[in-house]
Amino acid sequence: MSNRIRILDDGVINRIAAGEVVDRPVSVVKELVENAIDAGATSIRVDIENGGKKLIRVRDNGSGMSHDDAFLALERHATSKLHSERDLISIATMGFRGEALASIASVSKLRFVTCDASDEPGTEILVEGGVLRKSERVGAGKGTLVEVGNLFFNVPVRLKFLKESRWEADLIDELITKLALAFPAIGFTYSLDGRVKIDAAPVRSTFERVYALHSKEVRDNLMAIDCSIKDVRLHGYVAKPPYVKSNMRSVFTFVNGRSIRDRLVNSAVMRAFANLMERGRYPLAILFLEMPPEQVDVNVHPQKAEVRFRKPKVVSDTIFNGIHEALMGAPFTPPVGVGHRDPIFPRPPYSSVSRHLREDRPLHEEDETTEAEPAPSIQWESPSADPAPFEYRRTGRYSSMGILGHLPHSFLVLYNDNELVVLDHHAAHERILFDRLMELDAQGETSESQGLLIPVVLEYSAIEARALAAHLELLRKMGFIIDEFGDKAFVVKGVPGWYKRTDVEDFFASLIEVMLDTGLKGDPSRLKEELLKDMACKAAVKEPTEMRPQEIRALLENLDTSAAADVCPHGRPLTVRYSLSEIRRKMGR
Ligand code: ADP
Ligand code: MG
Numbered sequence: 001m002s003n004r005i006r007i008l009d010d011g012v013i014n015r016i017a018a019g020e021v022v023d024r025p026v027s028v029v030k031e032l033v034e035n036a037i038d039a040g041a042t043s044i045r046v047d048i049e050n051g052g053k054k055l056i057r058v059r060d061n062g063s064g065m066s067h068d069d070a071f072l073a074l075e076r077h078a079t080s081k082l083h084s085e086r087d088l089i090s091i092a093t094m095g096f097r098g099e100a101l102a103s104i105a106s107v108s109k110l111r112f113v114t115c116d117a118s119d120e121p122g123t124e125i126l127v128e129g130g131v132l133r134k135s136e137r138v139g140a141g142k143g144t145l146v147e148v149g150n151l152f153f154n155v156p157v158r159l160k161f162l163k164e165s166r167w168e169a170d171l172i173d174e175l176i177t178k179l180a181l182a183f184p185a186i187g188f189t190y191s192l193d194g195r196v197k198i199d200a201a202p203v204r205s206t207f208e209r210v211y212a213l214h215s216k217e218v219r220d221n222l223m224a225i226d227c228s229i230k231d232v233r234l235h236g237y238v239a240k241p242p243y244v245k246s247n248m249r250s251v252f253t254f255v256n257g258r259s260i261r262d263r264l265v266n267s268a269v270m271r272a273f274a275n276l277m278e279r280g281r282y283p284l285a286i287l288f289l290e291m292p293p294e295q296v297d298v299n300v301h302p303q304k305a306e307v308r309f310r311k312p313k314v315v316s317d318t319i320f321n322g323i324h325e326a327l328m329g330a331p332f333t334p335p336v337g338v339g340h341r342d343p344i345f346p347r348p349p350y351s352s353v354s355r356h357l358r359e360d361r362p363l364h365e366e367d368e369t370t371e372a373e374p375a376p377s378i379q380w381e382s383p384s385a386d387p388a389p390f391e392y393r394r395t396g397r398y399s400s401m402g403i404l405g406h407l408p409h410s411f412l413v414l415y416n417d418n419e420l421v422v423l424d425h426h427a428a429h430e431r432i433l434f435d436r437l438m439e440l441d442a443q444g445e446t447s448e449s450q451g452l453l454i455p456v457v458l459e460y461s462a463i464e465a466r467a468l469a470a471h472l473e474l475l476r477k478m479g480f481i482i483d484e485f486g487d488k489a490f491v492v493k494g495v496p497g498w499y500k501r502t503d504v505e506d507f508f509a510s511l512i513e514v515m516l517d518t519g520l521k522g523d524p525s526r527l528k529e530e531l532l533k534d535m536a537c538k539a540a541v542k543e544p545t546e547m548r549p550q551e552i553r554a555l556l557e558n559l560d561t562s563a564a565a566d567v568c569p570h571g572r573p574l575t576v577r578y579s580l581s582e583i584r585r586k587m588g589r
Pocket of ligand 2 (some may be wrong): 031034035100101
């Protein structure tokens with residue numbers, strides 16, 4: 001008689017467990033970087049080759065391990081972070097199951113070198129597919145280096161499910177971004193195939209980290225959030241509309257410092273942004289939730305990305321209120337009777353992030369600027385600026401309107417026979433530019449260019465440069481004189497006539513963001529439209545004070561010839577109208 005049941009050997013057990021903990025390169029990176037963070041590192045460097053399939057290297061300057069611990073660390077369920085079941089209830093460290101290193105070692109060729117603070121030399125260990133190949137004492141500085149080569153070399157099934165290197169690398173990029181946001185005091189460097197993609201020096205506040213990681217357009221639109229309900233606190237940043245993203249991956253959520261994704265959180269975020277965004281658009285939000293550890297169960301998902309809240313309602317209310325407050329500014333209420341029928345797009349009353357900027361940026365105290373607050377009154381056009389401000393022609397829907405002036409830093413105020421009309425001059429200009437660019441494109445014409453006195457050289461990361469290079473034709477057709485300039489640089493020698501702005505760098509940075517964002521989804525016609533939208537948006541006037549009365553006139557006349565003159569290319573209304581009869585009624589007349 002032969003026995004059929006046998007205890008699986010450790011190697012097999014480890015490989016099965018490995019499937020749960022590590023399913024692709026990004027999960028290996030996550031485990032290794034979290035170990036480095038747990039070890040108190042202040043500097044972490046991640047190098048990746050071939051999307052992590054060939055090599056993942058994580059180096060830290062944390063506590064390191066003693067010789068004995070180095071061996072123990074490779075055993076399953078060996079951890080220095082959890083001593084009893086009770087500890088599971090209040091987990092403060094990132095890792096806690098003690099199975100990551102063992103799992104990774106069982107499905108790769110793993111080399112690690114570690115050295116703790118003692119006077120002893122360091123330890124180097126080589127493990128292949130879970131089998132110890134070599135160990136020796138070596139000279140090493142304090143900290144740990146882990147190299148994971150040929151991931152899944154002995155698990156062909158897993159290997160088959162890995163995607164293109166580029167896709168795997170994007171996931172890793174996103175992960176490092178998240179970790180960098182969660183740990184501003186730690187310096188992160190991330191390189192892919194020898195090229196540095198993220199280089200974030202240690203800073204003292206989240207705000208500085210957010211600043212360092214994002215484009216100027218995002219930075220200009222950031223609003224600070226801070227809201228507490230009961231013992232749940234939410235702080236962080238949202239980018240106010242019109243800055244929007246095309247997928248939900250731009251909502252970064254951290255619970256007690258741990259990055260999570262959660263449907264409850266996402267739906268509260270979307271509720272707070274309802275009416276401010278079209279469908280299919282998503283906000284950029286960086287949310288830090290803090291709550292007592294016992295109110296959140298992090299042990300429901302093998303990769304610890306999902307959590308369970310003990311008080312979901314409080315969490316969702318805190319998120320909704322926090323974001324809503326930040327977006328609306330406290331006293332904002334839409335005019336009665338306008339809000340539901342004619343969705344308005346509130347902008348000026350947002351509480352400004354610049355206030356927060358001053359509180360939260362200790363490293364740059366010296367360059368603090370004190371901006372004068374704008375007068376909170378309507379700035380009327382002086383009669384001499386517009387020769388006939390109270391006269392208007394009766395032809396043309398827009399061009400027939402009279403110009404009253406503009407609200408501080410925001411909308412134009414116009415009128416006609418029976419309405420007071422508030423016009424978003426930026427959205428209107430954007431509409432006109434976008435129509436013109438679409439027409440150029442449809443007719444296969446090339447816009448006129450003006451040479452720049454001093455050409456602008458733009459430098460990018462490899463991925464950004466690749467995206468831009470793929471769209472040079474479109475840019476040239478739209479009137480830019482632009483050439484490749486070496487490996488990852490471009491030179492802009494001329495700009496189109498319609499382009500009046502000077503910040504060429506900003507303009508291109510934003511286009512590249514659209515290329516990367518929309519381009520990844522691979523719909524070329526949609527991408528082209530998004531690019532033209534972005535060009536129009538970037539080139540359109542921002543401040544009403546930039547417009548002379550003649551220019552406002554020209555804008556109104558152009559709107560009359562636009563087929564879609566009531567909404568901007570992003571679908572937002574250009575005007576909010578208050579009819580005279582409505583005003584009369586409200587006045588009790
Ligand atoms: P866990 O992190 O869940 O404890 P791991 O398998 O990831 O399990 O790591 C096992 C142990 O190895 C950790 O508890 C820690 O003591 C040690 N360790 C792992 N990585 C490092 C590192 N980079 N620096 C110092 N110690 C480490
Ligand atoms: Mg770990």
